[in-house]
Amino acid sequence: MKGIKKIHIVGILMVGVAIALLFSASKDLSTYATFAQADQVNRSVKVVGVLAKDKEMYYNPEDDPNYFSFFVKDGDGEERKVILHDAKPQDFELSEQIVVTGKMKDDVFVASSLLMKCPSKYKDEEIAVRKDI
């Protein structure tokens, strides 16, 4: 065992652990998908799109303060209804881009979180508003 120090053994062990951890962490990563792809898989995905401004946006807190539905047009131009079980984010109409995380359930995308980008009229930089569940 000459020349090999304890610290080297520890080092090798730690590198092993690090690789295992990174491998395990990488399993958590999600993928960007279109609605068509989200239809195919039964797990949570992220869809990047824009708000379909001509479609109905529904939030009536008197009926349910935790139900907000709207339509998103994904990168392929496909429009789907999205439901968020939360209050309607402020300035939602102004959003330029929306990233929704969630799953398809029948024809509807049920979002667990929503990230939107808004142009601000106050500055040329952007403000984002996030809603997480």
Add this chain to the structure above:
Amino acid sequence: MPNIEYIGEHLLPGKIGHFFVIASFVSGLLSALAYALATRHRANESVAISWKLLGRWSFLAMVATAFSVIGTIFYIMINQYYEYHYVWSHVSEQLPMQYIFSAFWEGQEGSFLLWIFWHCILGLFLMRLGRTWEAPTMAVLAGIQVFLLSMIIGIYFTPDFRLGSSPFLLLRDVMSDAPIFSNVNYVTQISGQGLNPLLQNYWMTIHPPTLFLGFAACTIPFCYAVAGFWTKDYSGWLKPVLPWSLFAAAILGTGIAMGGAWAYEALSFGGYWAWDPVENASLVPWLILIGGIHTNLIASRTSQSIRGTYIFYALSFLFILYSTFLTRSGILGDSSVHAFTEMGLEWQLVIFMGFFAALSIGQVIANSKHIPTPKTEESFTSREFWMFIGSLVLLFSAGLITFTTSIPVFNKLFDVWGSVVGKDMSSWHRASPTDAMDHYNRFQLWIAVFIGLLSGLGQFMRYKEKRWQQYKSVIGKHMLISLGLAVPLTFVTNLWINTPAFPYLLLLFTAIFTVVSNANYLISILKVKLKSGAAAFSHMGFGLMIVGVLASGINKTFISSNPFAMQGIFSEADERLKRNIYLIKGKPMYMSGYQVTYVSDTLINNDRSYKVRFAKMDENSARAIDSFDLEPYITYDIGLTKMVNPNPSTKRYLHKDIFSHITSVPAEVQSAELARDFEDSLDYQLHSLGPNDTLILREGSVKIRSINLNPNHPMYQPEEGDIAFGMVLDAWDSLGRRYTAEPMLAVRKGLYIYSYQDQINDLHLRFRLTEEGLQAIYPDENLLDYQTYTKRQGDNFEHDGYHIQIAGFDKNPQHASYIAKEGDVAVAVVLSVSTADGRSTTLRPIFLIRENRTYLIKDFDPLCGISAKFASVDPKEETIELQMASHQNQNPMFPIEIAEDVPRNDFIVLEAIEFPGINFFWLGCIMMMGGLGLGAYRRSRTI
């Protein structure tokens, strides 16, 4: 763009400012070179000293010019020279002066200057305190400063290729296509955009300077590390660097914690930490720096880990640059709440990072043969061994966080590779975890477990342990004491926290263990000498912080859920989805043990604050046992046309916080535009109601009670000459409860018609008057057939089916069309009028003598359909002459527009969260940073 001679521009400050930037850059470069030559010629003292002097003077010149740049920017900002893009972007007339600093560092160039500023200040201290280390450390610092200055130098090689982005660019150069620049006098017509209202708070004033001081301070350990290897004095730098590292860790840590406090206090994120990429970007360098401090301690005591210390300090600095790259390149666009626009300088930041990464790697490789390593290796029983493991664990933590945070960077790298090999790599793209909080927490939990155990145990271990056999029993005894206290304490604490799974319980135990063990160390080994207790304090702080994280994280409860109201609405959604509660003004709601009432709302300046009363209910007696008011508020823009953001309000107890913020308000409250859209979306139906008609609607019945010619409405500000009327409406619901509304209409200057609606929320009705109503209310005087009566007080008489009694006289008459003047003689006769079908009213026509002329001011009642004039007085006979006319239509019809099923406008949607034990988190943070600060102070005394 044609050449135009513009009027009124202030071009001189910009030219001076830009000159200062270039001068600063050049003197920084000169200082770096001079100090580098002083280092190179360190063997030859006389040569070295002259280079050093040149280095010093040029550094001072750099500082002076950099400060002048900052001064120039403040000058153009304070004078509001909007011809400068930076001023236009960040300043406006309405910006309160107290936010001028915030406006300065809101932009990218300003925040680089803030960083440069701190490097200047720290450089002056380093120059003064560095002694033999002055030349090499200052050479590195000045070099880094040169790179930073290059970010704002703004030199264009071609129109698209530039070095740095100047803060002195003119608006007309940045937005050259804007039509306003065809006007020679454009300066007088423009106004700034001002500071984002979200940033107009004191956090924006204190957080960035602290964070950037932390960033700047992280540079100094790196400077020392490079200096040590450069001068081949591998161990000499280990001691003087320590106070700097501890100082950097204390300040950067404080900056990060302030960011958390800002998010928690003023923003509506509902927490202090979200593992957002931007938060991670500043946490990672801090974690590595903490690791570096530990290897540094090992190295200065045992000469082990000198190379490790170098690597940790270099990584800490490089990750500061990486974090700058992440937050300023726009690469995080899809994954962060904080988003930044691209500055177009990504390549420059990459070169910045690449240069210092290459320098560090090169130095480590070139020196690896010469770094002294002790012959004996560290033993398992020594403090240095476990401290080193601890540092590696911190590095792990940093690595894992960086891995997930860097996903957008990996995607970009795949694309770059794809463009090289000509392949579409988009299938390789990955997105951040769908539940980021869970992802990070799951991994970092184990890191924290290790750190807790190591910092609890390691304190008692000794460097270069030689007499382990004798010491074994001592350490064993202390461990037993610590365990003996920690186990029951964990048990008790867990009764409160209720950890849901074993890993959390284990973490709780390790956190408490490190608190107890470090307290034990402080008492038994250090004999309560508090000034040597810096490390013990920091570790106890860490433990307390973890207790706070567990308590507030695991038991964070959305108390704003009402299980009764929610049942059956969605079958699958679980409890945590119902985080918002709908509150109607004045109607108490029950939620999670509280009775919550939205009491009132008030608009003061630009804030509309909502008073929400929380009454904690006793479960058995259903009586309030505690009551408090929270006042979350929403902020509007300057013109009150649009809501900008909601602001939370928190009730603090020692053991918990109750945090509340408004997640939704009625459209009308949000913005003028939405209010209009909302009004347009309503389905108004025109109804005509007679005095005795009752209109049956879906949710109730409506009847006119009276017509008010002196109407009031919260939005109506009467002006002289207005013709206005209000209609008092009674409505009944199916249970016979009565509600009242009074919509009104005003005609101003005979031209402008203002209609003020009114709403009965419980019946979802909204009422609006139309101008046609005026005709029904104000009869055409020409068509009235007045009959004259001569009567006395008390007389009764009939007129056209009306029964009229002269009830008396009023010497101080009030009338919608009469404004009293001095010298007036005005008398009203009070007439009690009743109709055959039982309606009645009182009329007060006025007889007025003003400046020797008489005026008759008629009075009328549109609902009863009668007009009266007080025509003359005969004082001798004590009679008066009255003129009465009934309106043509005995039963007039009043038009009114009614919308049904109108959403309520008297509600708020509220989110309320209980954070138990959050004060442990803040206390822990303060102790940790305080400990680091104390350490920095102590070490600086003993260099």
